[in-house]
Amino acid sequence: MRYRRMPIEIESPEQLGYDTITNNLSESSVADRRLSDLGLDLDLDELLLCYGDHLGDPELRRLVAAGGDGLHADDVIATPGAAAALFAVATVVLERGSHAVVVRTNYATNIETPRAIGAELDLVDLSFDTGWSLDVAEVAARVRPGSTRLISVTCPHNPTGTMVDLATLQALVELAERTGAILLVDETYRDLTHGVRLPIAATLSPRAISVASMSKAYGLPGLRVGWAICREPRLHEALLAAKEQIVICGATLDEAVAAHVLAARDRVLPPILDDVRARLHIVREWLSGHAVFEWVEPTGGVVGLVRVRPGVELDTDRFYHVLLAEHGTYVGPGHWFEVDDRCFRLGFGWPTRHELRAGLRGLTSAAGEAMRCQPDVVSGQS
Ligand SMILES: Cc1ncc(COP(=O)(O)O)c(C=O)c1O
Secondary structure (H helix, E strand, C coil): CCCCCCHHHHCCHHHHCHHHCCEECCCCCCCCCCHHHHCCCCCCCCCCCCCCCCCCCHHHHHHHHCCCCCCCHHHEEEECHHHHHHHHHHHHHCCCCCEEEEEECCCHHHHHHHHHHCCEEEEEECCHHHCCCCCHHHHHHHCCCCCEEEEEEECCCCCCCCCCCHHHHHHHHHHHHHHCCEEEEECCCHHHECCCCCCCHHHCCCCEEEEEECHHHHCCHHHCCEEEECCCHHHHHHHHHHHHHHHCCCCHHHHHHHHHHHHCHHHHHHHHHHHHHHHHHHHHHHHCCECCEECCCCCECCEEEEEECCCCCECHHHHHHHHHHCCCEECEEHHHHCCCCCEEEEECCCCCHHHHHHHHHHHHHHHHHHECCCHHHCCCEC
């Protein structure tokens, strides 16, 4: 493995220092929560802090499995966050020289871990002009039947917030089955779907692995509880072996708390979703007719990839500098996702609504200050 620190981690707000940012629009989850926010009747004093079940807390796995047709608790392997599940999947499925087809943009790890392994990556670049949509024919054209090991997609997508439809998901599953590849679907934002949720991909085929976690929708990234769902016995065994070699088992305390949260999901999640939709509306209004910025409206999650309209001349270095230095506002610049800095990820779920509005105003003002020769386009509205 050849590890390299990724810009998204080096420049993350927690590394920069939260106290240097007033309006943090760079986060990819809803606001972080305290246990007291969740109204759980937790009594963990008697919880034995033993090495737990290596697959993960049985109740937690039962609750995760209950979310998908035909899933069994033993199909679920709990991991320290989705990050560890993604790492386990990459190291189980790929080795140096293996061929993988990976969508870009993407959650950076989904590209970087296969790279660190030394896999041969075929990147399928999504484009604003096609609504960031995933063209299965383009994926299929890159897949080498019998040789490609991994097809890796994220849905709902980070950083665009877009989703594939059911027919596309089914076509990806069929492609994996036909060519012998494994389909990884990073479903970390699935509980934040704004419309109808897609089925958990692992329910559709033993060749599909689903990954998700408690981090984004529940605002509990500090729990470090995620999971991989896999119905193919040999893959499942290898994923468990990977987990055992990294951590043996998950944190007993974290998994117990996560199980309590999932048990209360029908009470906890709806207000979060209502709040996310209201925030989406705030961003929609800000962007409506904006002279400088545009986006493809997200259909899931709490991030979107905003771009500077073609033809607008913007000094991007100055823009990001002014944005933070003068407007206290931080977003995720394009290079976090291997695209031009004329795009940035805007996270609308994490700041307070007041900070979100102030951050959006800051974006408009910073753009005005960083525009090269169109001083008339500074009010933000076209
Ligand atoms: C798409 C996606 N997958 C996985 C992760 C990892 O999250 P965690 O390890 O906290 O579950 C993230 C975090 O940003 C993400 O955006």
